[in-house]
Amino acid sequence: MTGTPVLQLDGVAVRYPGRGFRKAPTTVIEDVSFEVGHAETVALVGESGSGKTTIGKAVLGLTPVSAGRVLLDGRDITHLTGRARRLLSSDLQAIFQNPYGSLNPALPVGRTLAEPLLTGSPLPRQExxxxxxxxLRRVGLPEDAADRFPAQFSGGQRQRIAIARAVARQPRIIICDEPTSALDVTTQATALELLTELHNTLGCAYLFITHDLAVVKEFAARTLVLQHGRIVEEGPSIGVCDRPQHAYTRRLVAAAPVPDPHLQRKRRQQRTEAEATAG
Known part of the structure; x- marks a missing residue:
């Protein structure tokens, strides 16, 4: 990686205060550091509760950072709020997990897509x-979709609309928080193909948050593995998926579903052996 990374986390921690008499604070993220280069796709993988979504929220300013720094193109954005945070929308965007909840059902699609274009430096109406x-063309939807409401679309189509909204201002980086996990297998593949195409044409970077190592091998250049709020392994995705070094990563690889029943059986055996070794 050369030059200033588009996104950098430096010793980031997220701790929630304890509740009740003398209850200790809860640490969700502890001393997390990594970088995402320009036009790079980095996957952040971990089981439910590992803290990966909290990292995404910390980058987006949706949860407070207790320690460390979040930098966007070298600028410290850790504690930005209000208008300063909103002005980042041209450089920093997100695609969330649930396509049914991420779109305003009361707004036609055209209004939803217009919102980011009218933030900061508004564009002329015709533009x-x-x-x-x-x-809409880029994400494979007809132009008249702009006049329809989210309820008139399937889950996969709604996620396409959410992706269109995220790339509207051609941001520097998009935080993708489990963007395919609510979709069926075929629709997942289509969404990943779309994200890859947009990455290639627009040159944006992705921080791709997922629990599924099987997804990231072909999609992400590098993979970070998160366990209990700490990064336990990182490296090129092919190496992490094919030659995992940490016992936790080996369990994730063994748990990833594959279409070949013989290979799946072998992976279950590897997972059992890894758990026995770890335990």
Missing amino acids: VHDRIADL
């Missing part, structure tokens, strides 16, 4: 109209 048509 906004043209950009919306282009965004």
